[in-house]
Amino acid sequence: MVEPELIRSAQAGDRGALITILRSIExxxxxxxxxxxxxxxxxxxxxxxxxxxxxxKIDTYEEKxxxxxxxxxxxxxxxxxxxxxxxxxxxxxxxxMVFRTESNVEEExxxxxxxxxxxxxxxxxxxxxxxxxxxxxxxxFSYNEIADSLNLPLNTVKSYLFRARQRLQTxxxxxxxxxxxx
Numbered sequence: 001m002v003e004p005e006l007i008r009s010a011q012a013g014d015r016g017a018l019i020t021i022l023r024s025i026e027x028x029x030x031x032x033x034x035x036x037x038x039x040x041x042x043x044x045x046x047x048x049x050x051x052x053x054x055x056x057k058i059d060t061y062e063e064k065x066x067x068x069x070x071x072x073x074x075x076x077x078x079x080x081x082x083x084x085x086x087x088x089x090x091x092x093x094x095x096x097m098v099f100r101t102e103s104n105v106e107e108e109x110x111x112x113x114x115x116x117x118x119x120x121x122x123x124x125x126x127x128x129x130x131x132x133x134x135x136x137x138x139x140x141f142s143y144n145e146i147a148d149s150l151n152l153p154l155n156t157v158k159s160y161l162f163r164a165r166q167r168l169q170t171x172x173x174x175x176x177x178x179x180x181x182x
Contacts, residue, residue, distance in 0.1 A: 018055060022051050022055060025068075032139060033050065033078075046078050066148075069148045072149040129164035
């Protein structure tokens with residue numbers, strides 16, 4: 001959570017405050033970009049572009065919306081624009097999805113395979129459905145925060161989530177039969 005005083009300092013031209021803000025949000029920005037775009041290189045590019053945009057546009061932020069919502073709107077829009085320009089390649093790094101402390105080799109292999117199928121299923125969603133799934137389940141945004149982030153009506157967000165969950169359920173049902181096919 002970025003403190004409002006820090007934001008106001010950055011908006012007033014305090015470069016140190018702005019750098020502190022960027023460092024505190026860079027992991028969240030990257031994570032969102034990674035889950036929307038599906039591979040590390042594209043996510044790094046999008047995250048960098050989002051951080052630059054936040055850096056140059058912080059003076060336009062108004063406290064009408066939560067800062068995290070404003071940030072997620074920026075990164076999500078950049079990702080959707082990139083997604084429309086090209087179809088990203090699927091690249092999954094299972095060990096970055098969830099950190100586990102106890103290791104059972106067979107359990108880890110099953111989990112890694114399932115994590116790959118989850119990412120592949122998410123990658124099969126249309127970009128708007130993918131965005132709402134990422135914001136809801138990976139960034140833990142409320143429906144209202146998602147609506148604000150994506151500049152969509154609340155009912156549209158609910159509809160996208162409903163359809164995305166249905167599609168994911170269908171795709172992940174196939175997991176029990178040997179993996180996501182599609």
